Amino acid sequence: MLSEKILVSNKSGLHARPAMAFVQTALKFQSEITFCKTTNPEIIKKAKSVIAVMSVAAKFGDEIEIFAEGVDEKEAVAALVELIKSGCGE
Numbered sequence: 001m002l003s004e005k006i007l008v009s010n011k012s013g014l015h016a017r018p019a020m021a022f023v024q025t026a027l028k029f030q031s032e033i034t035f036c037k038t039t040n041p042e043i044i045k046k047a048k049s050v051i052a053v054m055s056v057a058a059k060f061g062d063e064i065e066i067f068a069e070g071v072d073e074k075e076a077v078a079a080l081v082e083l084i085k086s087g088c089g090e
Contacts, residue, residue: 001069004077005038010087013059016050018088023050025083031070033080038063047080 010018026033026047033047037058045052047066058064064084068076083089 001067002073002077003065003067004081005063005065006081006084008058008060008062008064009085011060013062014053014056014088016054019050019053021083021088022053022080023048025079026076028079029068029070029072029076031068031073031076033066033068033076035064035066035080038065041065 008014012018014022034044035047035053035056036042036044037056039062043056044067045056047053056064066077066080068074070076
């Protein structure tokens, strides 16, 4: 299992459009991918569900931790971290 923490850089947080971009990126990988806000580490959500991603309610400046386990875990975490760094295309 691989994980990485990152701050949400999108000014609007992970609302509908960024959540969809997050899920679309996660769906490209075979690995099991989950994430949580580091302030609520016991609430871990699946990264391949828009409802789950939005339910975390990650806002600008929140730190999230992305976890991946599987054959392409390194690439999955790197792609999602890069997406968050880029502001999810917004």
